[in-house]
Amino acid sequence: MSGTFLDGVRTLARGIREEPRPFRIAIVGSVVFGAGNALSGFLVGRVTTDVVVPAVNGTGEVTARDAWLAGATLMSVTLALVGGVLLRRIFGGAFTFALQARYRRRLARRYLDLPLAWHHAHPAGRLLATASSDVEATWQATMVLPFALGTAVLIVFAGVAMVLADPVLAAVGLVVVPALLGANIVYQRRMSPLVVAVQRLRGEVSATAHESFEGALVVKTLGLADEEVDRFRADAQRLRDANVAAGRTRGAFEPIIEALPSLGTLLVLVVGSVRVASGHTGVGDLVQIAYLLSLLAFPVRSFGWLLADLPRTVAGDARLQDVLRESATTPWGERPLPDGGALGVTTSNLSYRHPAPAADPLADPGTEHPPPPPVLTDVTLDVAAGTTVAVVGGTGAGKSTLAGLLVRLVDPSTGRVLLDGVDVRELAEGQVAGAASLVPQSTFVFDDSVRGNVALGLEVSDEEVWQALRLAQADGFVAALPGGLDELVGERGSTLSGGQRQRLALARALVRRPRLLVLDDATSALDPAVERAVLDGLERTGLGTTVVVVAYRPATIALADEVVHLDHGRVVDRGPAAEVAARDEGYRELVTAYARAAADRAAEEGAA
CATH class of the missing domain: 1.20.1560.10 (ABC transporter type 1, transmembrane domain)
Known part of the structure; x- marks a missing residue:
């Protein structure tokens, strides 16, 4: 007492x-x-x-x-x-x-x-x-x-x-x-x-x-x-x-x-x-x-x-x-990013392990959870500035974790992430956020107007918003909305389809004119033609953007200059898509899975 x-x-x-x-x-x-x-x-x-x-x-x-x-x-x-x-x-x-x-x-x-x-x-x-x-x-x-x-x-x-x-x-x-x-x-x-x-x-x-x-x-x-x-x-x-x-x-x-x-x-x-x-x-x-x-x-x-x-x-x-009293912090350095266009991305011996669930301070002692196994192990990559790289892997391969590490949502357990040769932990606060954008696989849309969702605190003109919408192939459906940019989209974008929400999230990233754009399966709800138009539009505008896209569909992978195959947190192969497909059986199994399943169904229906 x-x-x-x-x-x-x-x-x-x-x-x-x-x-x-x-x-x-x-x-x-x-x-x-x-x-x-x-x-x-x-x-x-x-x-x-x-x-x-x-x-x-x-x-x-x-x-x-x-x-x-x-x-x-x-x-x-x-x-x-x-x-x-x-x-x-x-x-x-x-x-x-x-x-x-x-x-x-x-x-x-x-x-x-x-x-x-x-x-x-x-x-x-x-x-x-x-x-x-x-x-x-x-x-x-x-x-x-x-x-x-x-x-x-x-x-x-x-x-x-x-x-x-x-x-x-x-x-x-x-x-x-x-x-x-x-x-x-x-x-x-x-x-x-x-x-x-x-x-x-x-x-x-x-x-x-x-x-x-x-x-x-x-x-x-x-x-x-x-x-x-x-x-x-x-x-x-x-x-x-x-x-x-x-x-x-x-x-x-x-x-x-x-x-x-x-x-x-x-x-x-x-x-x-x-x-x-x-x-x-x-x-x-x-x-x-x-x-x-x-x-x-x-x-x-x-x-x-x-x-x-x-x-x-x-x-x-x-x-x-x-x-x-939690001491966990995100330490920032003082270095700026080099000026210029697209960012080159390098990872060196990158490993990451999710933290164990924290114990409740009111729970009985001894309820701590053991740390989970590593998600990524010794991932070394070199993405040239201005190129498009597709990261391919099965469920649980560590693709989303890698995407978060590239834009410093989390820091690696070991190893380094470098943007244009500078370790992200040495960069001044705001440098990564100002140069890199991530569109996650779980698109979040706020209960706000189209303009508010795209700008999201950024001081931009309506013309810049429309330009981002055009790049994201979203200008057509936005123009058709009764309120246009002022149209309220409801909680979590309830008035929009899945593809429309993804394109709105893409426009939110593009309006910031990122030098590094990471798409974590962020175009899965788009048809291949729209997806190609988005990536081609980035190249035509000359924004100077390096694109890393987590992909499953062959149509998406075909847009990339290079493919990285992740398996159980390790890079097992990389190179042009055709070369990787020729020598990597696991990669072939992944990218042809949908086509093989469709062929099997067609065969079963024909036999019936």
């Missing part, structure tokens, strides 16, 4: 340092609330002694002025209490939400700064959960923190007032304070592991849901909806069971914590009645102490809420700091 408590206190202290202004104002309001409540209890005792008891017993002269003065004094204290509550709630909420916004912005910036290899090792659903539920869990305790601190002030002032009124009754009443603290400590110790489990399972549920949403097309087309529902149901059931276990613990302790101040008040009334009857204390003192204890009944629960939230604070902050 002490470790969790101290970690939680350190986290809250950090939040106070980062957002001091709203916290200070909230504390002012909370102190006014605590001191005002203690003062109101003292005044109730004095009014009872000086006004109520003499008026009831007829033992003294009580004027209307005395009654009005007593009422006005109590009303003034009540108004101060209202002001304190407003300050505490408004600025306490501002304190919490400012911290949540601050850390969500900080996480978003960190997500963007971290290299792609790091993201490959961390499920997107868990990262979304960190930015939402973990941020909320980390700073949820700050909502009740000013209330708890104000309650501490109330206990101190009320304790002093009770001791001054009657030390014996004060001792009887205040015995509930250590009892409350003890109950809260046991409560927090029981809740801590349960809350950590709930927070971890929330991340797992989020990751499963994100996978299901991202793979909706696969799930629907393969009829796997029931299986996905069952998978999500199992994760949700584990989360439900963890929440129920936490709820049962909360349900067992909160009634006890709530009842203790009431029991203290009842005990004071019993002992106080005896002391009043014996003349050892006055009615006003008894009323004052009982009233102050009744005022403590609700605020004292804030300690329980705070201690119950501390495990969530620690668990949520563990996930936040796992991201914010």
Whole structure:
């Protein structure tokens, strides 16, 4: 418990340092609330002694002025209490939400700064959960923190007032304070592991849901909806069971914590009645102490809420700091790329291994995954500037990984990638992105206009956009759209066909006039004539572009100056397509697979 408590206190202290202004104002309001409540209890005792008891017993002269003065004094204290509550709630909420916004912005910036290899090792659903539920869990305790601190002030002032009124009754009443603290400590110790489990399972549920949403097309087309529902149901059931276990613990302790101040008040009334009857204390003192204890009944629960939230604070902050303290970076040098046209590309002994899935910081120790086998091994290539090279290989050969390495989406495990003889790790930031473009096999189109999808933050004229569309053979269908360049294409380009989305993605790359264009099977949805027109258009424009295209179809491969055959992450052959086909049986099997399958089907149909 002490470790969790101290970690939680350190986290809250950090939040106070980062957002001091709203916290200070909230504390002012909370102190006014605590001191005002203690003062109101003292005044109730004095009014009872000086006004109520003499008026009831007829033992003294009580004027209307005395009654009005007593009422006005109590009303003034009540108004101060209202002001304190407003300050505490408004600025306490501002304190919490400012911290949540601050850390969500900080996480978003960190997500963007971290290299792609790091993201490959961390499920997107868990990262979304960190930015939402973990941020909320980390700073949820700050909502009740000013209330708890104000309650501490109330206990101190009320304790002093009770001791001054009657030390014996004060001792009887205040015995509930250590009892409350003890109950809260046991409560927090029981809740801590349960809350950590709930927070971890929330991340797992989020990751499963994100996978299901991202793979909706696969799930629907393969009829796997029931299986996905069952998978999500199992994760949700584990989360439900963890929440129920936490709820049962909360349900067992909160009634006890709530009842203790009431029991203290009842005990004071019993002992106080005896002391009043014996003349050892006055009615006003008894009323004052009982009233102050009744005022403590609700605020004292804030300690329980705070201690119950501390495990969530620690668990949520563990996930936040796992991201914010991540040391993975993309180091950049200071060298510029040489000026000129197309870039020459060289890889030297290039090897790459995907990172192992990262362990959840809230998971049990020993859940780390072993590193996967290498994807690429000792890949050495030399692509002359201005040429078109087709990379051919079977599924899992490492083609997409090689495409990402060429434009430095990830860095190799060993070896080097050089553009015009310069190692990409020595280039200044922005040099690779400004000179090389990658069109991935999974085309992503934003819920934006055609112009917005092509320019995508680049300051270009409409004429330049149309020129890129013409090169991508997309100007015809864009011109036919009702809004032209202003036409909204829907989420993920839902209003476009697969080929139209690919051509839009091609135009997005071409408008940047790349010196190196890497097409990762990015023309698979285009017919061969359109594909040839795109590549021929690049050559005619004289942009000075080296093209590396991941290809399967013979029609695409025929457009290349040279072919590179990848097999199980290694280069097994390279050269002109005809020469490679003549000497490489594996390559022949790949490029003729579609034709042979079509011939076999035709033969079967003819025989039938």
